[in-house]
Amino acid sequence: MEKRVLGRTGMEISVLGFGGAEIGFEQASIDQTARLLGSALDAGLNVIDTAECYGSGETASEHLIGQAVSHRRSEFFLFTKGGHRAGLEHEDWTPELLTAGIERSLKRLKTDYLDLVQLHSCSLSVLQQGEVIAALQAAKAAGKTRFIGYSGENEAAEYAVSCGVFDTLQTSINLADQRGISCWVKSAAEAGMGIIAKRPIANACWTWPTEDECPAYPRPYWQRLQSLAYPGLSIERALRFTLTVPGVTTAIVGTKNPERWAQNAALLASGPLPAEEFEAIRARWQQIAPDDWLGQV
Template sequence: MEQREFGRTGMKVSMLGFGGAEIGRGTDALAVDKLLGSALDAGLNVIDTAECYGESEELIGRVLAHRRQDYYLFTKCGHASGMELDDWEPKLLEKTIDRSLQRLQTDYVDVIHLHSCSEEILRQGDVIGVLQRAKEKGKTRFIGYSGDSTAAVYAIATGVFDSFETSLNIADQEAVELTIPEAKKKGMGIIAKRPVANVAWTKENVDRNDYAYSYWKRLQELEYEFLRDDVSVSVSQALRFTLTVPGVDTAIVGTQNPDRWRQNAALLEKGLLSAEEYRAIRQRWHEIAKSDWIGLT
């Protein structure tokens, strides 16, 4: 698996990373052990999770604490799962960071991201201070912002963050021009989340309350020709698009399927998209995308 320089951090990250949201929804430890163990053995070295992803942090800690030096560990704070207080109250943030370390069975993570924090809260400065103190105390090597649109623009402009995680895929391209170029100028490592648009085009119908609904609706209008191909071909094209976007260092993909990592890695065997393929997708986006098609958290 090819690795890329992760901004100014000095880390070299695998092009594909593991997103921990899905395993937090009732996956047993044996399945997670098989899934993550095989992924690490095959060259993946980025695991991204969050304190609000159910049991995700606990499962990762339980099955991978003994291999802590084999991967970069990213988590997020700001949605205080299980605590009846303001999500962005500084003392609570500090407690959730400590709780994350306990769950992950580690003394430190490589990056802590503020999880979709609003511009209003960012401007107050307190939450940024919490992350900076965590870095000073060695609880995290670097700090980052995970989010989209105008809040992300402000976060990048502060110059304090080392890492930027944002939604990016064939149905979500706002970041290509709005945020990623500036983040890259500032030396930030770039993580693409939701890189295959929840594979929404493979579903005949999607409930309006489903996480993938907005992407499904957009893709009905975008009508990329390659989405008519076999699923393996269309998913490969979508994933390769995300990784072809200039500035992207790694794309995190979540799954509960122990065999999925090798399947995802195989999708990249053709390498990145050609300049012509990339331009076609971008052109279609510019032709069809509406002004309210902003980055989706």
């Protein structure tokens, strides 16, 4: 699988990364997770991205990942996110919560260090207060994490890029979510930050025949794609579009299907989209998208 360097972090990571939300929220078993992640690592994937709030207890994503593949820790880069309460006593977005969450993440993931800890979609006002940023910097200084990042969209993402303290930005980039491409994504790339694309296939929302059948979370994307009317929607085209966006290093994809990783890797064998196809997709967005089509968390 193709590898790219994640901005100034210098980490050479696979263009596909494993997203840990699905296994946590859908309460996968440890055996299922072991098969899933084993197949991903065997297919050449070397990025696992999760969060402390993806599930709880014995089926929390971090716990499942730690139990399933901690013995292969040297084979992958381990990213997580923090800031939500998720069973801890402190309020959201406090230094105490973030610090306690990082310690719990290390224990659940069965590792001595994390490669990247990201603030998980907190607001602009929280970022501007600076306290949680300072807590994240302290964790980096203490060797709990090698790098720090921000995960989010819109004005908060713009501030996270401009403040100059984060190594990476994780943000939604896909056929139905292009607002950031010419804004905070472009600025992050110019600043040398690593860029991680979440929701890179727009949750494959076009596979639901009607709006009523589409789940609530990807429904805004379903609605947008009706207006955009892109021809030939497919997982391959969606992934290749996202990975053609300048500055994007990796696309985080979640699944519970162990066979999916080799299939997705094969879809990327043709490389980036041709320039004329990529520009046609961007031009359609710029023609159709209204100002209220903001980045989706």
